[in-house]
Amino acid sequence: MNEETELLLRQFIPEARDLLDQAGRSLLALEREPGGAEPLNELFRAVHTLKGTSGLFAVEPLTRLVHAAEDLLFAVQAGRLALDAELADALLDSLDQVGVWIDSLAEASVLPDDADAASRLKVTKLRAALGDGDGASDSGSSRDLAASGALPAWLAGLTCDPQAGSAGLLAVRYSPDAHCFFRGEDPLGLIRQIPGLRALRLDAVEAWPPLAEIDPFVCNIQLRAIVDAPRGAVEQLLRYALDQVEIIALPPGWPDVPATPSGTPDGDRRSDEFHSGDTAVLALLEGQRRLLRAAGEPETAIGRRAAAARALRGVLAFTGRDDLTAGLDSACAASEQSGGAGPLLRCIDAIAAALMIATPLRAAPALSAAAPSGPPPFAPGADIAAQRAPGGSESRSLAAASPPATLRVEQGKIDLLMNLVGELVVAKNAIAYLARRAEQGQLSTGELAREIKDRHALVNRIAEDMQVAVMSVRMLPVEQIFQRFPRLIRDVSRRLGKRVELVVEGGETAADKNIIEALADPLIHMVRNSLDHGIEMPDIRKRGGKPEHGTLWLKAVQDNDEVFIRVIDDGRGIDPAAVRRKAVEQGLIEPERAQALSDEEAVALVFAPGFSTASEVSDLSGRGVGMDVVRAAVEKVGGRVSISSRVGIGTTVELALPLSMAVTRIMTVCCGERLFGVPMAMVVETVRVRRASIHRFRDREAFVLRDSVVPALRLAKLLELPEELAAPEEEAILVVRVNGERLGLVVGAFCEGMEAIVKPMEGVLADARAFSGTTLLGDGRVLLVLDLRGLVA
Amino acid sequence: MPIRYVDGDEPCAFLDGRVIAEDAEAFLEWLRRTYDPAVDLRSCTDPHTALMQLLLGARVRIVQLPSDPMLAGCLADNDSKVPR
Numbered sequence: 001m002n003e004e005t006e007l008l009l010r011q012f013i014p015e016a017r018d019l020l021d022q023a024g025r026s027l028l029a030l031e032r033e034p035g036g037a038e039p040l041n042e043l044f045r046a047v048h049t050l051k052g053t054s055g056l057f058a059v060e061p062l063t064r065l066v067h068a069a070e071d072l073l074f075a076v077q078a079g080r081l082a083l084d085a086e087l088a089d090a091l092l093d094s095l096d097q098v099g100v101w102i103d104s105l106a107e108a109s110v111l112p113d114d115a116d117a118a119s120r121l122k123v124t125k126l127r128a129a130l131g132d133g134d135g136a137s138d139s140g141s142s143r144d145l146a147a148s149g150a151l152p153a154w155l156a157g158l159t160c161d162p163q164a165g166s167a168g169l170l171a172v173r174y175s176p177d178a179h180c181f182f183r184g185e186d187p188l189g190l191i192r193q194i195p196g197l198r199a200l201r202l203d204a205v206e207a208w209p210p211l212a213e214i215d216p217f218v219c220n221i222q223l224r225a226i227v228d229a230p231r232g233a234v235e236q237l238l239r240y241a242l243d244q245v246e247i248i249a250l251p252p253g254w255p256d257v258p259a260t261p262s263g264t265p266d267g268d269r270r271s272d273e274f275h276s277g278d279t280a281v282l283a284l285l286e287g288q289r290r291l292l293r294a295a296g297e298p299e300t301a302i303g304r305r306a307a308a309a310r311a312l313r314g315v316l317a318f319t320g321r322d323d324l325t326a327g328l329d330s331a332c333a334a335s336e337q338s339g340g341a342g343p344l345l346r347c348i349d350a351i352a353a354a355l356m357i358a359t360p361l362r363a364a365p366a367l368s369a370a371a372p373s374g375p376p377p378f379a380p381g382a383d384i385a386a387q388r389a390p391g392g393s394e395s396r397s398l399a400a401a402s403p404p405a406t407l408r409v410e411q412g413k414i415d416l417l418m419n420l421v422g423e424l425v426v427a428k429n430a431i432a433y434l435a436r437r438a439e440q441g442q443l444s445t446g447e448l449a450r451e452i453k454d455r456h457a458l459v460n461r462i463a464e465d466m467q468v469a470v471m472s473v474r475m476l477p478v479e480q481i482f483q484r485f486p487r488l489i490r491d492v493s494r495r496l497g498k499r500v501e502l503v504v505e506g507g508e509t510a511a512d513k514n515i516i517e518a519l520a521d522p523l524i525h526m527v528r529n530s531l532d533h534g535i536e537m538p539d540i541r542k543r544g545g546k547p548e549h550g551t552l553w554l555k556a557v558q559d560n561d562e563v564f565i566r567v568i569d570d571g572r573g574i575d576p577a578a579v580r581r582k583a584v585e586q587g588l589i590e591p592e593r594a595q596a597l598s599d600e601e602a603v604a605l606v607f608a609p610g611f612s613t614a615s616e617v618s619d620l621s622g623r624g625v626g627m628d629v630v631r632a633a634v635e636k637v638g639g640r641v642s643i644s645s646r647v648g649i650g651t652t653v654e655l656a657l658p659l660s661m662a663v664t665r666i667m668t669v670c671c672g673e674r675l676f677g678v679p680m681a682m683v684v685e686t687v688r689v690r691r692a693s694i695h696r697f698r699d700r701e702a703f704v705l706r707d708s709v710v711p712a713l714r715l716a717k718l719l720e721l722p723e724e725l726a727a728p729e730e731e732a733i734l735v736v737r738v739n740g741e742r743l744g745l746v747v748g749a750f751c752e753g754m755e756a757i758v759k760p761m762e763g764v765l766a767d768a769r770a771f772s773g774t775t776l777l778g779d780g781r782v783l784l785v786l787d788l789r790g791l792v793a
Numbered sequence: 794m795p796i797r798y799v800d801g802d803e804p805c806a807f808l809d810g811r812v813i814a815e816d817a818e819a820f821l822e823w824l825r826r827t828y829d830p831a832v833d834l835r836s837c838t839d840p841h842t843a844l845m846q847l848l849l850g851a852r853v854r855i856v857q858l859p860s861d862p863m864l865a866g867c868l869a870d871n872d873s874k875v876p877r
Contacts, residue, residue: 200866290869
């Protein structure tokens with residue numbers, strides 16, 4: 001692939017992903033609202049655009065599949081086909097496949113090796129849904145005989161000399177669109193360039209209008225040809241028109257072995273073909289008559305007679321009238337001798353008469369094998385291969401959830417950053433100027449300090465503005481992860497036989513990119529849990545007096561510097577007694593303690609590592625890795641998760657996430673001579689407590705804060721630092737909230753708060769549990785930021 | 794001149810070599826105003842699709858078929874409709 005194509009491909013990949021997303025959304029919208037014109041149009045547009053753009057690259061299997069989908073949608077749009085759940089499944093499956101291919105293109109710039117076979121299978125399936133006897137079903141795309149099992153009807157009337165080694169013959173049908181002349185195309189010229197052209201026919205698409213009404217620039221021609229050339233060469237030659245071209249591999253020996261492999265069940269369609277075969281045969285005979293009668297140069301007459309004889313042999317083979325071959329042979333010989341067409345013309349009359357009287361078409365042995373009825377043929381194994389392994393579609397939608405590498409940003413945000421950089425450069429220049437003046441001794445120390453403070457204020461403002469601007473670049477709407485759920489819910493609920501409606505609220509709520517991305521997996525767990533354990537089967541719901549279809553809400557709201565995401569279902573709820581029992585059974589908690597828990601606390605046991613309520617492991621959830629994974633993932637990005645549930649009414653899981661991770665507000669504290677940072681989000685308050693008021697119970701300490709007992713831990717002890725020798729009269733205690741509980745952290749002294757970009761610990765320090773990261777202080781020192789959860793665990 | 798028109802008692806158009814799409818319009822004009830037109834395709838090697846469809850659609854009397862048997866074959870049996 002050359003550099004230019006590579007560049008184009010880079011552009012194509014995100015665009016294709018967008019189009020696939022769009023198509024998926026529209027498809028789901030269509031399922032909710034069957035016959036909706038707007039989603040159908042959007043779906044069609046997305047698929048159409050994808051097909052068009054993919055044509056730029058050497059991704060023929062992809063283009064072919066998308067084309068088949070487009071044909072299908074075209075039929076739906078025209079009202080010839082109803083979009084039911086099966087069809088939607090097939091389309092979604094195809095879109096998934098395309099998604100997988102796009103990923104492969106993104107990684108390796110080529111489709112996987114099995115793409116061609118996979119494409120054929122899926123195309124066959126889509127085309128089968130379209131059914132036959134319908135013009136659009138055959139248009140475009142190449143099909144293999146092996147995949148379809150029958151020769152298409154349009155082959156009727158096409159023939160060529162079978163003797164001249166007809167192994168690997170291809171039949172080509174090219175249906176140029178009406179306006180192709182305006183694009184400078186010459187379909188005939190193109191077809192005639194195919195090497196090994198063995199037969200060619202031009203047919204009118206619409207009946208010819210009277211001479212006065214013919215528009216010479218509207219193409220009304222369909223071209224059909226038999227060629228003896230490799231498929232690749234034909235596709236290469238017709239590459240700009242592949243969507244209008246159909247290429248069929250003919251069986252070896254064609255046209256001597258005309259129709260189906262015996263035993264292929266394909267009833268209705270076959271008889272249609274016979275009918276068209278009848279008329280086509282007669283038309284073919286008439287054509288030979290006119291070919292022989294037409295005036296022409298004597299030297300071409302021999303060729304024309306030979307062509308007619310070949311066509312007649314084809315007719316006899318097709319109709320199974322081998323008894324007439326002898327007559328034809330002698331007529332050929334007679335024509336050869338006399339140099340006239342008379343004997344052949346008489347032979348044609350004889351053949352026509354024989355066919356008319358006996359109507360022997362249906363008696364032809366090769367053709368009578370057609371079974372009375374049956375579904376359109378599939379490639380062997382197509383169904384099996386197309387069936388998803390359990391969890392297949394889901395794992396695929398999960399795979400699709402892998403974060404895109406690029407970030408799209410509004411132009412305006414970048415412009416704002418640009419302006420700020422401009423201001424920064426001006427401010428920087430001013431400092432150089434100030435330094436020169438200081439050097440020259442023009443300024444007193446006091447003046448210099450004031451000037452520096454001025455400049456600092458200016459740079460500070462710019463830095464703050466830039467921070468805000470960069471933050472806003474990193475902010476993404478939660479819609480980005482929400483939009484995957486309609487599909488997930490559809491697939492899962494269909495598999496479970498449940499009916500679920502999804503309501504999304506607050507999709508526009510924005511949060512930092514990292515948080516959004518970290519949220520995807522926990523959310524999928526939560527939603528799956530709700531579908532699997534929460535929402536009941538329709539009949540149970542009905543008996544319980546609930547609407548048959550369950551409802552799942554995904555809500556996002558912003559509150560101060562936190563984003564709350566709630567997953568709410570109106571299912572059976574969580575039974576605290578069952579949770580207690582299970583937790584005890586699984587050895588997660590002592591029986592006495594379990595009984596002592598309040599109902600809310602018992603329900604929160606679902607977050608305990610290893611907890612699972614499902615009595616049997618389903619392929620969806622309930623493998624024992626569920627809610628504790630959710631909690632771990634959420635806490636990793638500095639969020640909290642909580643659950644509340646009422647039996648028979650439903651469950652709400654709430655995630656509280658920091659709005660941003662990029663800039664963290666930090667409180668610095670002293671411990672001996674060292675400084676440490678504590679994320680401000682964890683700090684509840686700072687208090688000074690008289691040493692005497694700290695009570696000691698064995699090796700534990702606690703103090704009373706506004707009538708409640710708060711345990712106290714000494715930071716120096718936790719970090720194994722030397723205790724301060726001179727015990728102060730009053731201890732400085734940082735009250736923090738860790739895992740939902742208040743905790744006093746005895747520190748040396750409180751220092752200032754600051755905003756910082758905390759970098760995670762890397763390399764050999766990555767495992768240091770007590771610290772979440774580092775940042776730089778104004779004087780260049782490194783500040784270690786404490787990970788309080790790791791510290792007190 | 795790819796198309797030479799000879800009007801008279803036996804009007805005939807002689808197509809020569811490569812005939813391009815733009816020639817189709819003039820050719821159609823000629824067909825419309827000519828009584829019982831005929832064409833001679835003997836030396837026509839590369840007729841554009843637009844020309845071919847006029848020859849087929851207008852059912853022009855062909856006095857000489859092209860020398861390429863493929864082209865000749867296309868023009869010889871042109872009255873069948875597209876099979877479905």
